[in-house]
Amino acid sequence: MVRLINKKNAIYFGKAVSAYMQIQKHFTHIHEIGNQYIKPCIYAMWHSDQFCLYGIKNKEDINILISNSSDGDIVTYAVEGLGFKTVRGSSKRGGVQSTLKLVELLGEGKSVAIMVDGPNGPLHRVKNGVVRIAKMSGVPIIPVGWYCPQMNFVHFPSWDKMTAPLGKCNIINIYGEPIYVPSDVSTEQEAEFRQKLKDSLEAIEKRFPEEYEKAKKNRVWCKIKK
Numbered sequence: 675m676v677r678l679i680n681k682k683n684a685i686y687f688g689k690a691v692s693a694y695m696q697i698q699k700h701f702t703h704i705h706e707i708g709n710q711y712i713k714p715c716i717y718a719m720w721h722s723d724q725f726c727l728y729g730i731k732n733k734e735d736i737n738i739l740i741s742n743s744s745d746g747d748i749v750t751y752a753v754e755g756l757g758f759k760t761v762r763g764s765s766k767r768g769g770v771q772s773t774l775k776l777v778e779l780l781g782e783g784k785s786v787a788i789m790v791d792g793p794n795g796p797l798h799r800v801k802n803g804v805v806r807i808a809k810m811s812g813v814p815i816i817p818v819g820w821y822c823p824q825m826n827f828v829h830f831p832s833w834d835k836m837t838a839p840l841g842k843c844n845i846i847n848i849y850g851e852p853i854y855v856p857s858d859v860s861t862e863q864e865a866e867f868r869q870k871l872k873d874s875l876e877a878i879e880k881r882f883p884e885e886y887e888k889a890k891k892n893r894v895w896c897k898i899k900k
Contacts, residue, residue: 684744688751695752701842704729704820705894707885708849714785715852716815718804718871721792721834724749726820728839729847730787733757737779737786739772739803741793761786773807780811790871795833798875800868805855809864814852817874821846821882844895846886850874 706729717736719726730736737759740746750760761779763772776786788807790800808815820837822845830836839845853874855867889895 684747685751688748689755691748691752692755695756698839698841699728699756702728702839702845703843703895703898704845704847705889705898706730706847706849707889709816709818709847710849710852712814712816712852714780714783714811714813716780716804716808716811716813717785717787717818718790718815718875719787719818720798720875721789721795722836723819724789724792724836725838726818726847727753727758727787728756729820729845734759735784737761737776737784739763739776739786739788743793746793758787759784773803773810776807777810780807780813790875792834797834798872800872802864802868804871805864805867808853808855808867809857809859812854812857814854815871816852817850817871817878819848819875819878819882821848821879821886823883823886844890846882846889848878848881848885850878 709730713735717727717730727736727738734757738753738761740749740760740762742762746762750762754760761772761775779786788804790804791798804815822839822843824843826840827843827845828838828840830838851874853867853870859867
């Protein structure tokens with residue numbers, strides 16, 4: 675079967691997605707909760723929540739890790755159109771080079787963003803890369819997730835259950851406490867920090883409904899639009 679998306683036509687799909695995101699950003703209103711704006715840092719999220727980066731300021735200082743796949747090509751064209759920088763690689767292809775590049779960028783004071791269960795899952799299983807990069811760089815991991823109960827906050831039928839706004843959406847981004855990984859942590863101990871990150875992301879999800887109602891009551895999105 676011929677893939678609809680391949681290396682040759684990914685640029686066209688990417689430009690289309692970028693155009694959509696450029697329009698959508700004017701209708702996407704995100705209220706941030708708990709972002710301490712530590713710089714540099716590693717923003718860590720589930721693959722489903724990758725578009726939560728809409729809500730982070732100073733996009734030109736954030737480098738997003740994106741896989742070398744054709745799908746990754748589309749995402750690259752799209753997010754670079756919004757002002758982000760990208761680093762290509764994954765655990766299977768270009769992993770060592772991308773890890774070293776991210777550590778280098780963090781050393782220069784730039785922040786990075788990693789979808790911790792990407793690019794192909796399993797769903798909600800934190801992979802090794804984010805903890806090792808934090809260990810090598812000495813910068814904190816900042817867990818983040820986003821939420822909106824509106825019908826036009828779309829949940830796609832993909833492996834990652836990706837979410838994205840379609841039209842006017844009032845959304846919250848919730849950030850967890852920074853997670854620091856000491857440089858002398860053993861390979862065996864890295865598993866503890868992966869679990870700590872998973873627990874933090876799950877705790878964020880439990881807070882979604884209550885925090886959203888608080889934001890709605892306080893009319894925070896009216897202030898954002900001003």
